[in-house]
Amino acid sequence: MTLDVPTLVLMLVVGFGLLTLLLEMAGRGGLQRGELRRLSGAARSFCGGFLCFAVQPWLPAWLTLLAGNLLLMLGLAQLASAVCWHLLNRGLRVWQHWLLAGATLAIPFILDASTPARAGTMSAAMAALLLPATVMALRQGWRGELSFRVVALMLLLANLALVLRVCFAVWWAGGGHLPAGTSTFWSSAIFMLAFMAVLAAGFGFVLAGFERMAAQMRELASVDGLTGAVNHNTAVSLLAHSLERGRRENQPVSFVMLDLDHFKRVNDQHGHVVGDQVLKAVAACTRARLRGSDVLGRLGGEEFGLVLPATGVAGAKHLAEQVRLAVEALELKGDGGQPLRVTLSAGVAQASKSDTPETLMHLADKALYQAKQKGRNRVIVADDWMRNSTLQSVVG
Ligand SMILES: Nc1nc2c(ncn2[C@@H]2O[C@H](COP(=O)(O)OP(=O)(O)OP(=O)(O)O)[C@@H](O)[C@H]2O)c(=O)[nH]1
Structure with a gap:
């Protein structure tokens, strides 16, 4: 040619x-x-x-x-x-x-x-x-x-x-x-x-x-557009992946459920714009305390979840306590520029060999419920009684 x-x-x-x-x-x-x-x-x-x-x-x-x-x-x-x-x-x-x-x-x-x-x-x-x-x-x-x-x-x-x-x-x-x-x-x-x-x-x-x-x-x-945390579905998938890996490598996996206290009042008193800013600040302050392998998920409105691979219940409780203190110390501003303080409650659960994402999240949710019942702004670790009642409710 x-x-x-x-x-x-x-x-x-x-x-x-x-x-x-x-x-x-x-x-x-x-x-x-x-x-x-x-x-x-x-x-x-x-x-x-x-x-x-x-x-x-x-x-x-x-x-x-x-x-x-x-x-x-x-x-x-x-x-x-x-x-x-x-x-x-x-x-x-x-x-x-x-x-x-x-x-x-x-x-x-x-x-x-x-x-x-x-x-x-x-x-x-x-x-x-x-x-x-x-x-x-x-x-x-x-x-x-x-x-x-x-x-x-x-x-x-x-x-x-x-x-x-x-x-x-x-x-x-x-x-x-x-x-x-x-x-x-x-x-x-x-x-x-x-x-x-x-x-x-x-x-x-x-x-x-x-x-x-x-x-x-x-x-x-x-990813959740407001906070940059992964959304509910992704958090569940990543938790499933961590559980699988934890079982294979014989490593503990923990899950922490975090929920802002009386967040409805923040919205009612200061409006949704301030409410959104609070959610962003809480997510940023939580993320700053996580390891690269940990995952921060937004599970719903003012509820977040932490997937913690290679972390036992003591480490997870310690981290949740650190996050709680950091959120409590956040210096936020209300709609008129006045100081605004928020707190959160946390439920911590370590996975057993047979846990699925659903059972582990359910367990952490029970612990969180108890933290709310006991007066909020605290971290509660799931105990055997909660695990047994979770199993019964899941099996039942
Ligand atoms: N600003 C803002 N508010 C939200 C968002 N998602 C959910 N909410 C609000 O979060 C509030 C959650 O209220 P509740 O479920 O009653 O819980 P709470 O007031 O935090 O009370 P406790 O959890 O019992 O301490 C509601 O007012 C929702 O409207 C959001 O993306 N932005």
Whole structure:
């Protein structure tokens, strides 16, 4: 198979056209992220730019070169901006806008220059526009979505190809040439390679957008938006997992149920906004006392649960007591800015070999009930009597 420049140009027109279509569909399908809108703008500009080169035989060369290079330059700036938005949630820096403006204004002046001079200058400007985004994608993007690594590698390849083209142009302008006048072909082919890498980066970007959205959906489905604690279902699943692991590794597992005392009064006296702030503060102060392997779950309104792997009843009681004291010491503010104090009660239970998440939570709930009965603001550990009555109620 032999490849010529018009075929390569046409392939890029079709490729960027498909990317534009894909991004349009993704946008309509709900993937309306800022960076993908910018990427869509970039894909349109690239498609338009290569279309200008494709119609070169039928239009004045100066017009197609001017419009084509302008659109490619604009596309690269939009691509760099999309990378910035994806990684840092911000647009291009002011100096990048100046670079774009300078490169754009320079285009009309280099149209009359020799082919190597024009190719070298344009490629250098394009590489300069793309370089900050490439470095950012390699440094920050590498730690993000796996598909973004494709973007980072393809941007690196595009940058390398553009730099290679600059070197080739310098060598060419200095009198070097390839046999049988193939210099123009190779200069164009390296240019096309750079934009094929940009095209691949574009498709990688779409995948990264989907990957990020899927992660956000997973988080939304498992985490309580107000407190950041995992929700009820997730807490139960994680407790089941910890019980299974505890049995296999012969390690104790404990569960603590925490409930704010007279929380209804807080809401009634200070309103739901203050109530929400209290819940957030209690969750944050509890989380600060947990190990990395512990789990804080929001089981319902003002009720939280702690899943404590590799923790016996003494450790769990100690932790619950620490949380109780820390919550009691929290300096909160009511709706008028007046000091507001809250307390909580806790029920602690250590799992037996045969416990399921339901029986263990039921047991901790019994202990919590007794803590409330005994006057609140205290920690009660489930005893044998509670365990027997729990078993009877579960079996019965
Ligand atoms: N602000 C706020 N309040 C909530 C939320 N979820 C539940 N609540 C409130 O929490 C209160 C729970 O009240 P109760 O179940 O009577 O319990 P309590 O007043 O804490 O009394 P004890 O548990 O017996 O000490 C209710 O007023 C609910 O409206 C929430 O997400 N935000």
